[in-house]
Amino acid sequence: MEANDVRRREFLGGTAALAGLTLLNVPFPAWSFPSRPGEAVIPWMDQPPPPPERFSQVVPKQLRWEEVDAWLTPNDRFFAVGHYGFPAIDVRDWTLTVTGLVRQPLTLTRDQLMALPRRDVVYTMECAGNRGFPFFTGGIGTARWVGTPLAPLLEQAGIREGGVEVVFYGADTGEEQVRDIKVRAPFGRSMSIADATNPNLLLCYEMNGAPLPQTHGFPLRLIAPGWYGIANVKWLARIEVRDTRYEGRFMGRDYVTLREEQIGGQKLAVETSVGRTLLASAPARVTRHDGRYRIVGAAWGGPIARVEVRIDDGPWLPAAIDRSEEAEFAWKIWALDWDGPLPGEHGITSRAVDTAGRIQPAMNDPSIVNKRTYWESNAQVTRRVRIG
Numbered sequence: 001m002e003a004n005d006v007r008r009r010e011f012l013g014g015t016a017a018l019a020g021l022t023l024l025n026v027p028f029p030a031w032s033f034p035s036r037p038g039e040a041v042i043p044w045m046d047q048p049p050p051p052p053e054r055f056s057q058v059v060p061k062q063l064r065w066e067e068v069d070a071w072l073t074p075n076d077r078f079f080a081v082g083h084y085g086f087p088a089i090d091v092r093d094w095t096l097t098v099t100g101l102v103r104q105p106l107t108l109t110r111d112q113l114m115a116l117p118r119r120d121v122v123y124t125m126e127c128a129g130n131r132g133f134p135f136f137t138g139g140i141g142t143a144r145w146v147g148t149p150l151a152p153l154l155e156q157a158g159i160r161e162g163g164v165e166v167v168f169y170g171a172d173t174g175e176e177q178v179r180d181i182k183v184r185a186p187f188g189r190s191m192s193i194a195d196a197t198n199p200n201l202l203l204c205y206e207m208n209g210a211p212l213p214q215t216h217g218f219p220l221r222l223i224a225p226g227w228y229g230i231a232n233v234k235w236l237a238r239i240e241v242r243d244t245r246y247e248g249r250f251m252g253r254d255y256v257t258l259r260e261e262q263i264g265g266q267k268l269a270v271e272t273s274v275g276r277t278l279l280a281s282a283p284a285r286v287t288r289h290d291g292r293y294r295i296v297g298a299a300w301g302g303p304i305a306r307v308e309v310r311i312d313d314g315p316w317l318p319a320a321i322d323r324s325e326e327a328e329f330a331w332k333i334w335a336l337d338w339d340g341p342l343p344g345e346h347g348i349t350s351r352a353v354d355t356a357g358r359i360q361p362a363m364n365d366p367s368i369v370n371k372r373t374y375w376e377s378n379a380q381v382t383r384r385v386r387i388g
């Protein structure tokens with residue numbers, strides 16, 4: 001799009017920002033963003049309510065959308081989820097094992113993993129529960145994750161005939177109950193062999209240039225670009241190849257989406273395990289500079305072709321996509337200059353469109369209305385702002 005290309009020059013920051021980059025001598029503008037020096041952020045009116053105590057223990061930190069001022073989310077602003085707490089692992093006692101239906105079981109220390117080929121990916125991770133509750137709107141962030149590809153290690157271990165599933169276990173454990181039986185189980189998630197050997201999967205030990213923080217899975221986590229957060233097993237301790245489907249809590253009981261369908265005149269629910277990301281977007285912030293307003297947001301969850309923004313009940317307006325920083329699995333930052341808004345309260349809605357022409361569903365779309373559980377809530381988001 002031509003409009004986008006014109007805007008691109010502005011996004012690159014003009015001469016002042018470029019001079020700044022030269023002075024800092026960074027190889028790429030890692031923190032570029034469509035911001036204007038001296039602009040003011042106008043906080044949203046519809047702030048999320050404080051979450052219940054039990055929820056805050058599992059999700060102690062969320063992204064504050066107004067604070068999104070860079071493509072990458074700094075580690076200290078990155079949301080965190082721990083279903084069984086946030087264990088502190090002593091790396092001297094820690095190894096990663098690859099076991100089960102493999103010809104050659106492996107045991108690796110962190111040093112051995114770090115000596116293997118190094119790859120990075122910029123990936124936007126979103127919790128599948130994000131936007132499922134009014135108090136959960138910041139379960140998302142983008143980081144540069146560094147690690148070693150998983151596929152060559154699985155290749156080295158050699159999956160034996162009959163192996164159908166790869167299970168990733170964390171070092172964190174919790175008490176689980178099925179019917180009246182209580183057991184202790186590790187956090188676990190699985191993938192088919194085809195998904196687990198995808199070349200994009202990383203065994204990750206570095207986040208945004210720092211050693212992987214404890215909260216985010218030190219010393220090692222799986223990074224599964226294109227999947228919801230739940231697939232990215234933290235404090236990774238064991239990888240096991242099995243000859244049956246794995247049905248741990250986070251595959252088979254929790255993180256299960258219930259969607260109703262009309263089947264032969266009957267409403268019947270389909271139960272699916274949360275997996276790959278769905279197309280989504282959200283307005284992040286409204287800024288004002290010299291009396292001129294700008295709406296900035298993000299779009300993610302699929303190959304983004306364009307983003308459209310609607311103010312109140314007005315027409316869908318094309319937003320400009322920031323092309324200065326892009327990666328396949330990272331959110332795209334978009335912006336729309338909002339000229340001459342009338343004083344008062346306004347609703348701002350965004351929708352992403354992917355390269356196949358699919359449109360992020362509206363709140364009243366059947367895919368949203370017929371979904372009974374809160375997982376995978378990728379409907380369009382409307383935020384409210386008051387122009388003074």
Ligand SMILES: Nc1nc2c(c(=O)[nH]1)N[C@H]1C(S)=C(S)[C@@H](COP(=O)(O)O)O[C@H]1N2
Nearest residue numbers: 079080081082083127170216229232233234
């Ligand atoms: N071992 C382990 N890994 C885990 C979890 C967990 O509770 N234990 N939570 C998952 C969920 S639900 C999400 S959304 C992401 C969040 O990653 P973050 O805390 O680094 O943001 O981690 C995933 N990996």
Ligand SMILES: [Mo]
Nearest residue numbers: 127128229230
């Ligand atoms: Mo999650």
